[in-house]
Amino acid sequence: MKLGLGKKLGLIHSVMIMPYQGFGNDKEVFFLGRVLRDRGIGISKLEDSRWLNFKKMYKRFMTWEIPNAEVQASFNGVTQVATTDEEGYFEFKIRFQEAIGKQNPWQQIRLELVSKVLKNQGEVVVCNEVFVPSEYVEFGVISDIDDTIVPTGATRLWEMIKTTFLGNAQTRVPFPGVSAFYQALSKGLVGRENNPFFYVSSSPWNLYDFLQELMEVHHLPKGPLMLRDIGLTREHFISGSHFEHKLVQIERIFSMIHDIPFILIGDSGQHDAEIYLQIIRDFPGRVKMIYIRDVAPAKHQKVLKTAEEIAKLGVELMLVTNTMEAAHHAASKGWILQEDITDVALKKQQDE
The missing domain is CATH 3.40.50 (Rossmann fold)
Structure with missing residues (x-):
């Protein structure tokens, strides 16, 4: 209902995938993410005023979530799709037939928004990272x-x-x-x-x-x-x-x-x-x-x-x-x- 109202009133111009870094082992990885209206918050600066900081923080909490949207994850030859819940969250737990390499502890996963949320949406793709411990880990x-x-x-x-x-x-x-x-x-x-x-x-x-x-x-x-x-x-x-x-x-x-x-x-x-x-x-x-x-x-x-x-x-x-x-x-x-x-x-x- 909230999403429909936002689209009707023209308040949602673009959407984004917010990926949350994950972790795993050589047989499976786990991570979360969220699909939202693009908030355009940007990077902070030391000289930013308290008012600007407040406005950015307000945007973080006053989100427009995208429910029931399909997100596709592609990693190590495996493709999997997850659907966002009523607050825009999605979750992936991807298992592999063969062990993945451990040379690079940070593995890259491609995420794409499959669902068409807006008329002129275009491609919505991001790269997420998951940590898989290398053989040199002490603790x-x-x-x-x-x-x-x-x-x-x-x-x-x-x-x-x-x-x-x-x-x-x-x-x-x-x-x-x-x-x-x-x-x-x-x-x-x-x-x-x-x-x-x-x-x-x-x-x-x-x-x-x-x-x-x-x-x-x-x-x-x-x-x-x-x-x-x-x-x-x-x-x-x-x-x-x-x-x-x-x-x-x-x-x-x-x-x-x-x-x-x-x-x-x-x-x-x-x-x-x-x-x-x-x-x-x-x-x-x-x-x-x-x-x-x-x-x-x-x-x-x-x-x-x-x-x-x-x-x-x-x-x-x-x-x-x-x-x-x-x-x-x-x-x-x-x-x-x-x-x-x-x-x-x-x-x-x-x-x-």
Whole structure:
């Protein structure tokens, strides 16, 4: 009904496929995406005003979804079609008869909008990427975003609203030293960025392009973003609680990337420690380490109590107040190069 009204009033001039980077193994890949009216948001600039930032963020949330549209994915000789749901989302899980090569960890998938939504639509084609770990992977990293990478005040509603709607990817600055530490983890001891990163957050999919730009601007390792739908109907997007959403998404990653251990990074503001405890119970032997940024002093003791439960299962949880603590620990364990400690310290100083 909304789409029909928009077309009738001439409010929809072009449509777009918004692909969300995915992941998989040598036998199958998984990714999501969305078909929407082309919003024309563009790249942000440091000098953008608060009003311009607000208008762009408004466009991200006031979407015109394209339901019941067919999207075709072509990859590695396999063609598959998915239909968008009532909010424009589509999902692909593509399996292969023969294993795909692992030389390039980022694989390209062609997506085309098959359905004719507008009269003068033209060709709507985009390229999506999925991560398939190479043979050089030492471990993977799964990180939260809000109050783990960037301060957002996720535990304070008004502070979070101001931060989200009045800033942009250029002005949202990560915690000091985070980008250098994450780069060091990505390189590991091999010295090349082979270790995969996955970002799991309760932020809505509407912020996907914003968060991707933030990662690029601040030189955080490239990796799939697993966000949350703000609707209430789709089971496969898990739009329920923060705990349920993150647990399901991390378990999906563990199930598909099944032959490497993981370092989990989060914060004390919500329930990351308890979520990670459940992951260890569900996937014994798969978690190397847990780093929790201490952003909520009132929850300090609760996190330490959870850490005791985690220790009983043979995994260490470290509650850190700054990035250097985690970096020194990772170096002492032989997970990052000693010389990268200097880079983390220098970047932390610059950020501060």
